Amino acid sequence: MTDYLPEPTVRPAPGFNASEDGVALRTAMKGFGTDEQAIIDILTHRSNEQRQEIAKFFTAEYGRNLMEDLESELSGKFEDLIMALMLPPADYLAKELNRAMDGLGTDEHTLVEILCTKNNKEIQEIVDAYERLFDRPLAEHMCSETSGDFRRLLTLIVTGVRNDGSVDPGKAREQAEQLHASGELKVGTDEEVFNRILSHESHQQLRLIFTEYKNVTGRSIEQALESEMSGELLEAMLAIVECVQSPAAYFAKRLHWAMEGMGTRDRTLIRIIVSRSEIDLGTIKHEYERLYDKTLESAVKDETSGDYKHALVALIGGP
Template sequence: MASGDSGTVKAADNFNAEEDAEVLRKAMKGLGTDEKAIINVLANRSCAQRQEIKLKFKSMYGRDLVKDLKSELGDNLEEVTLAMMEPCELFDAKSLRKAMKGAGTDEAVLIEVLCTRTNAEIHALRKAYKEEFSRDLENDIESETSGHFKRLLVSLLQGQREESGVDEALAAKEAQELYDAGENRWGTDESMFNKILVTRSYAQLQCTFDLYVKIAKRDVYSAIQKEMSDDLRDGMQAVVRCVHSRPMYFAEKLYKSMKGAGTDDNTLIRIVVSRSEKDLEEVKAKFLEMYHKTLGKMIEGDCSGDYKRMLLAIVGQ
């Protein structure tokens, strides 16, 4: 996990893997489990440091730390803790596999992961998927999805988004092409949207979207709402949201995971853990701006016990 400048979880100073391994072993030995000690260590170490603790634990005790955690913890506390013990790209790979395994596919997870990751993150998670499952991610996506939605995901999986500056003439040309591919014709040319949304840099797309509003008198997000349906619409809108502000996209997903009756714990855990070292501070700021309450407050009202403590420790107050 690259430690981003706006993550809530940072590498601990004066880190000592051996001491941490001892604390964790003691927290799980004998009767009862000291969850507070486990939370205190794991929520305050970077993902790279947790990998070192895992290794040290095995060499000190001949035991698998992840297996021990699994047998000592339960329910959502177990889920969030195990998620934290995975290298970032492996956690992404496992999230995708879980979304496609068994009957039915959880398209929302495919969209959330593939529409929001950088080129480097896509390449890393593809590699991790191959190593962990001895399967090809692209083949799995192709067999689990269909039509234009499948094409969108396969395009994203190439991790070939440009990372260059802004070409205003190209933005003007492509804003017109998007308008002509959608609102300005009968039927929709989805492939034109696909080509532009997946290959252009975020800065380039932002310029294109600004010019689109001048031509169409509505934004691209609304145009996609009108022109597309189901998963394709959701996927393309996710890309547009991320161009505008990736933290805003995640703030919205977090809010939806907790509002109303019941909590979508899988989504809550996935986003909190996967953004913790990247941009969770920015996500928190957007959350407060959009919903007039802090992410911490919402978690507090929605979760309980040690699970709540762990999430709050990661999110930071």
């Protein structure tokens, strides 16, 4: 794989002025009716840090909570999207994890998408936010909602065991052979070895291991996992493998999944577009078009409507 060059679609606005934006937002929400377009124009073209500055100005100037005002003026999926934009990134993802585990049943897809795609620093920020917001450790809540090897893998990730940045080319072949011995060469699979290597090693090291795996066995690591694993554990391991090789391809496929078939999985659509907009949504957009021969923007336009659609398209950054 070539070096991954993340291209954001949302960057800090040049010449940013929090008070000007704050006044404009207050004007957009005062009196009869709401000027949704003004809200979209401001909030989708500012970085999250700049949005936090606007919120601080809003409180200092008007003695009001900007998020609460927006919430009372907006509704539906458009409101969900704007709320997602206004929360600090780690707080937003912590809330999404909590929602995935709250109530009856657990949304394992969301746990995998958020936790298996992050580096240690990002995981730590989410873990800290989770405990601050919900007064409960993320690992503990997750352990009560998941089980087996899937639980063990997620727990390793959440406890931050990954050796980010460390690379040992000499060890990669040996680790590839360990994976081979624990999977295809064994009756039954030793998931613990897969869990340990996939959760501990840096993405750079895993890339080397996967290349060596192909050299040693003649099969890709994905083929090996698909023949040895199943269910959410397989989904989690494939997510790690894909993010090692191309995060953009992983998220492009998730976006496609969110929009295919009857009905749209709006929470997933919002979460990926908001949380990746300042990281690599530009790269994801190119990958989406390569994989599906259709622009992400046109796919989103087909699936959404109104202010919700306009705000999503603004975040994607047009064609």
